[in-house]
Amino acid sequence: MEVELFKRKKLKKTKARKVILEEIKKVKTHPTAYELFNIVKKKLPRVSLGTIYRNLDVMSENGLITKIKTNDSQTHFDGRTEDHYHIQCIECGRIDDVELDILKGIDTIVEERIHYKVLYHTINFYGLCPECLKKRKKQTLKNDLLKTGK
DSSP: OHHHHHHHTTOOOOHHHHHHHHHHHHOSSOOBHHHHHHHHTTTOTTOOHHHHHHHHHHHHHTTSSEEEEOTTSOEEEESOOSSOEEEEETTTOOEEEEOOOOOTTHHHHHHHHHOOOOOOOOOEEEEOOHHHHHHHHHHHHHHHHHHHTO
């Protein structure tokens, strides 16, 4: 499958690209380049961080992976390239996919209202992941107990 993907995009299939693509498609955590570097290094101990960055750029420019720009000033990467939305935890930075149908027709509505030609859109959701929500609830309960002196 990957061989066809590389051929279709007219990209040389290097060992590093193959491993990077395999690993990014395995994980659902939307890793940063550095996180991916640590994953790939287990299979390719001599790989450099620069190699990871260069290959991530080439693969994202060619549509093999997706770059996710977030409000935590780091770029994350996604092996899932079909259109979908993301949610990011405002406390720990975790990013998850949102399994929701893409809003069809929203591009046309925007074009009609503001007379732009919309090329694409992204919608990002922000909130608290289940783990951070639990921590916050525990902290609130702890604070309430301290206030009441119990």
